[in-house]
Amino acid sequence: MSGAHNGSTHSDDRAATPQVGVRPIVELRGVSRSFGDVTANDSVDLSVRAGTVHAVLGQNGAGKSTLMNILAGVIQPDAGQILVDGVVTTFRGAGDAFAAGIGMVHQHFQLIPSMTVAENLLLNDEPSRRGLVDRGRARDLSAQALATMGATIDPGSLVSALSVAARQRVEIARVLRRDVRLVVLDEPTAVLAPNDAQELMLLVRGMADRGTAVVLISHKLDEVLQVADHLTVLRAGRVVADQASSGLDARTLANLMVGREVDMTHNEPARRSAGAAVMALRGVSTSPGPHGPALEGVDLDLLAGEVHGIAGVDGNGQRDLVSVITGSVAPSRGSVLWLGRTLDGHSVRQRIDLGVAHIPEDRHDQGLFLEENLTTNLVMRRFQRAPASRRGILQRATMGKLATARIEEYQIRGSAEQRSHELSGGNQQKLVLARELSADAQLVVAEQPTRGVDVASAQFIYRQLLSQRDDGKSVVVVSVDLDELLVLADTISVMYGGRVMGTWSRDDFDVPAMAGAMTGAGTPPTAAK
Amino acid sequence: MTTRLAGLLRPVLAISAALVCVGVLLAFTGDDPISAMATLVDGAFGSTRRTGETLASFVPLALTGLSVAVGFRAGLFNIGAEGQLLMGALAAAAAGPHLADVPPVLSVPLLMLLGALAGGLWGFIPGYLKAFREANEVITTLMLSYVAYFVTEYLITGPLKTDGVLPATDLLPEMLRLPRLTQPGLDGIPDLGRLHGGVYVALGALAVAAFIAHRTTFGLRSRLVGRSITASEYSGLDVRRTVIQTMVLSGAIAGLAGAIQVLGVSYRLSSSFSPGFGFTGIAIALLGNLAAGGVLLAALLFAVLQTGGQVMQRISGTPSSIVTIIQGLVILFVATKISGVKQMSTVLHRRRARAKRRERT
DSSP states (O other): OOOTGGGGSSOOTTTTSTTSOSSEEEEEEEEEEEETTEEEEEEEEEEEETTOEEEEEOOTTSSHHHHHHHHTTSSOOSEEEEEETTEEEOOOSHHHHHHTTEEEEOSSOOOOTTSBHHHHHTTTOOOEETTEEOHHHHHHHHHHHHHTTTOOOOTTSBGGGSOHHHHHHHHHHHHHTTTOSEEEEESTTTTSOHHHHHHHHHHHHHHHHTTOEEEEEOSOHHHHHHHOSEEEEEETTEEEEEEESTTOOHHHHHHHHHSSOOOOOOOOSOOOOOOSEEEEEEEEEOOOOSSSSOOOSEEEEEETTEEEEEEOOTTSSHHHHHHHHHTSSOOSEEEEEETTEEOOSOOHHHHHHHTEEEEOSOTTTTSOOTTSBHHHHHHTTTTTSTTTEETTEEOHHHHHHHHHHHHHHTTOSSOTTSBGGGSOHHHHHHHHHHHHHSSOOSEEEEESTTTTOOHHHHHHHHHHHHHHHHTTOEEEEEOSOHHHHHHHOSEEEEEETTEEEEEEEGGGOOHHHHHHHHTTTTSOGGGOO | OHHHHHHHHHHHHHHHHHHHHHHHHHHHTTOOHHHHHHHHHHHHHSSHHHHHHHHHHHHHHHHHHHHHHHHHHTTOOOOOHHHHHHHHHHHHHHHGGGGTTSOHHHHHHHHHHHHHHHHHHHHHHHHHHHHHHOOOHHHHHHHHHHHHHHHHHHHHHTTTOOSSSSSBOOOOOGGGSOOBSSOTTOTTSOOOTTOBTHHHHHHHHHHHHHHHHHHBHHHHHHHHHHHOHHHHHHTTOOHHHHHHHHHHHHHHHHHHHHHHHIIIIISSOBTTSOSSHHHHHHHHHHHTTTSHHHHHHHHHHHHHHHHHHHHHHHHHOOOTHHHHHHHHHHHHHHHTTOTHHHHHHHHHHHHHHHHHHHHHO
8 A cells, every 4th residue: 555644744746836735634544444344444544735636536335435424524434543734633523524624515416406595505604683694694605605616606596596517516615615625526527518527627726726625536537637636546445546646547547446457448330230210209399397498399310229329418308308218208299209100198108018128317216116125126117017927916936036037147246035225336226227128128218327337337337238239229328428428329419408409420429519519509599598 | 034023023012112101100090000901801801702802893993904004005194094984884884774675695795895985985085186186195084084974974863864862874684784603692602792704804805905915916016106106107107096096995995894893793873883993093004014914913902902991991990091092102102113123123133143153162
């Protein structure tokens, strides 16, 4: 293990920059923590200096979350020391860490959508006058907080009316407002469009240049290399690298994280040419609902033997598009064609029976019944027909056999009778894949299939999806990560404000045009948010 | 293994805790708790006649408990079994006199069916409102219980009132009554009190319900809808249909309870017909862990408390209302999931593990 704390008293590569503090703000020494038999952190050293962007990398389960929770005082280490400004300290809770100037911005926003930006920013810390909230001062305070973020957001607007990028700014501003010297950003760009991600990275750099220490957790290696000064790589709970980021490339990093050579190429363009449309949408519109904008006149051809990527910033109609494809929402106008024939009516059951597989974005709440065992979870979408049941009677022996076969095939670590919430996140993911990909489907819809997933697991998922394509199925991948689609998809359609802004095939992928389309370039201003 | 143990441990602990509390209460009021409990048990099982009475009061409790459990398993908090039971009783009591000429092999099952249909209708309404109007079933089922109560109250004091002063319907003719399991007064045959053939229907209903829950697609669908609406919709399950079907089934079982109680015990619908069978059913469903087997045991326990409690009051003068207190406390302890249960089961688990290790060495 590299001796991070040995180097803490003298300067590292970039210490020449004036803002970079000589002494670390926070230092973890030999920190260990286990949960039952699992060692999440094994004598980890981490030292974070003022004015630096410090990236923490690692696969899922490498111990990043545990380490960050120790840093933020949420959990206590079994062994090791926490030093704040060189003084050994104990955090008894998140409050202690906060008091020491450590703040955390979670991946899942902690904002209350039905309240205004100002109310969210000042939650629990409202300026008051004679027991009443001082609204004028609240507005000023929040405007100040937002100004330091370089964001033009009206403190009076409702959070629910903001874009994802703006919400994130509010989230960060809320943490920074409280005299925070070290801020942890947990996968901040996972939900952003390329341009917004770029802007955020500039902002992160700016924060560091003003003297704040930023701990950045990310799976996007290019982004890390671009912005981080220093990086710590975790593998299986141990530090495997702790060094300045200069001179490293994405490939080296990926290999460090995984511990073996990673094949970073995914799509072999030399494939069979795409076949006929399995499903086609013609002029499909939907009624406005709670999930972002409705669809407006969407035409889409989903071809057999093709991966069709749907790019776009979160909340631009992708949810409705998936709902129309999977049958949970009816188009208000337009038609849905299956193998060239117009479908009458719609229901999820109808689409499952036709052969539409669906890997939902929310694997926890939507994709699984956590309280049910693996067998039930493997048949949940098709137990109402043979062979899982006959005339309304469950064929439990058959169900059990099917389940055991899938569990083996996908190497899920669990038994057929175990409840699915007892599985690790990665195995839950495999459970969903096993169910959806082994169904004899003709169309596979995957929503954000690799969000929050580490490099090796993402590679596994890519391979699975591509092999589905090679079997002649039509594969639809909805992703906010354009880079992911660029390597995976044969065709990419970009959505903005409920419309398809353009479709590109692999031979003429035009990244600037796609990125532009993601922000609505070229649309009538009425569609703009 | 440990989960199953904990599942049994909870009700047992709840009952023990309730009994201890009531024992303390009795000691304060100058009664002897031990002898009171002994009288209670004697009152429930002291003779074949008492045992028969206990089993007779088991019937409506088992069915209403099952009714509530069926709903709760699907995440539907049908607390209106009382109203569904009254509607079932009303159907049987009102239609009975018109079937006097039909042979009993047909008329008695037909009246039970009518009762189930009436209860099912009373479950359908909140089911429909929940599925299509997003009306909270806790409120609708409770309110519909009041509607059922006042409708029956009106009918038995008005249009359906029998001759005389009693606010009740006409007594059913002999041939429409569920047969007693014994004829009192005959030598050599034990007297089983008012225990009637309905007990077989109740046991059959429990068995059928267990089969539906574990072996049918409807049972699984109903349970999954209770687990998660989002995952159910994703799975292509028809959530609305399932909600309505489950509510109808739940109501039908309560309605059946009402019809059986009319056909087997009271032979008419009067204003004192139900001492709150439907509400006690909620307690029984919870104590029985929403499973048919658990409902059977819980209903048996409550039947013992009720029958034994009355005898206890007659003999030792201890008020039978302590039975109500016991029931209330049992539910309180079950509902609060006594915090000690989890720890206790882990302690047991560890002890067993330690014992095993010791065996090996």
